Amino acid sequence: MNExxxxxxxxxxxxxxxxxxxxxxxxxxxxSIAVRADAVNVNLMDTPFEYFDSDVAVILxxxxxxxxxxxxxxxxxxxxxxTIASPAAIIAGAGMTAIVLEGTDPVIQWSLAIIAGGGVTAxxxxxxVITRGVSTAVTAGIGNPVVSTGENIASLILSILAIVLAxxxxxxxxxxxxxxxxxxxxxxxxxxx
Numbered sequence: 635m636n637e638x639x640x641x642x643x644x645x646x647x648x649x650x651x652x653x654x655x656x657x658x659x660x661x662x663x664x665x666s667i668a669v670r671a672d673a674v675n676v677n678l679m680d681t682p683f684e685y686f687d688s689d690v691a692v693i694l695x696x697x698x699x700x701x702x703x704x705x706x707x708x709x710x711x712x713x714x715x716x717t718i719a720s721p722a723a724i725i726a727g728a729g730m731t732a733i734v735l736e737g738t739d740p741v742i743q744w745s746l747a748i749i750a751g752g753g754v755t756a757x758x759x760x761x762x763v764i765t766r767g768v769s770t771a772v773t774a775g776i777g778n779p780v781v782s783t784g785e786n787i788a789s790l791i792l793s794i795l796a797i798v799l800a801x802x803x804x805x806x807x808x809x810x811x812x813x814x815x816x817x818x819x820x821x822x823x824x825x826x827x
Contacts (some may be wrong), residue, residue, distance in 0.1 A: 649796025649803025655758025727755025
């Protein structure tokens with residue numbers, strides 16, 4: 635991979651990683667379809683990710699996506715899912731970043747996948763867990779389907795942009811991370827009375 639291809643692949647990986655912070659299975663599902671359709675330029679032959687380019691992967695990820703979407707519309711079940719989804723999302727974000735960086739030096743590939751991909755996913759997933767927790771506390775879970783719908787839409791848009799317009803997805807990820815950091819900084823400020 636030349637430097638430009640690495641930058642585009644990293645933009646794709648960051649977009650998909652952030653999308654995984656909202657939903658674990660949708661971004662890998664869409665990436666798997668894109669790989670099958672040759673819309674994403676990666677050669678997974680004879681790599682640990684070879685299975686990702688199979689009909690079985692598309693079907694399993696599709697079923698998991700539908701199940702995850704449905705489960706997040708059940709109040710209190712959504713909170714339980716967050717405990718499982720958090721580590722799974724980080725693994726998915728790092729894994730997809732590694733997939734799109736396949737063909738680069740393995741040290742670069744896995745460093746970027748773990749630090750950038752996993753880090754972005756962790757930040758977004760953490761923000762979604764807090765948002766859902768606040769929604770549960772304020773509305774007794776009744777408002778959680780609205781939160782879930784927003785997360786579904788955000789995951790879908792970021793995933794598609796990451797595959798089709800990777801640089802734009804990366805810009806949105808930077809904006810999203812800036813909003814998360816600003817929110818945390820505002821919460822950390824001591825209140826003046």
